Amino acid sequence: MSLNRSDLVSAIAAKADLTKADADKAVAALQEVLIESLAAGEAVKVTGLLSVERVERAARTGRNPRTGEEIQIPAGYGVKISAGSLLKKAVAK
CATH class of the missing domain: 4.10.520.10 (IHF-like DNA-binding proteins)
Structure with a gap:
């Protein structure tokens, strides 16, 4: 079994008492930060x-x-x- 993005967003929303929309924004923000940081050579x-x-x-x-x-x-x-x-x-x- 694997956890896809939708499942991850739902799990984060439930654990952090957030709406699914807010949890989705948080996942999208994490993705952006990872991409921008790695592109700049930062770990x-x-x-x-x-x-x-x-x-x-x-x-x-x-x-x-x-x-x-x-x-x-x-x-x-x-x-x-x-x-x-x-x-x-x-x-x-």
Whole structure:
């Protein structure tokens, strides 16, 4: 089972005693803050829950799986998400 955005908004609304519209605004704001912060190269850390940061990937040589031909993969950025202690405890049960 997975929690989609609608389910998440409903759960937040119930836990925080908010309307679904207000909870949806909060989720949208979190999304915007994450995107803007990561685009600016800033890490986002929610102590105990998670940390999200932009990581640099060096250029490298790869291989086309169909042809076996070597290809050059340019340098770029990725996203690294690390679970915090509360999140790790929750899934260990």
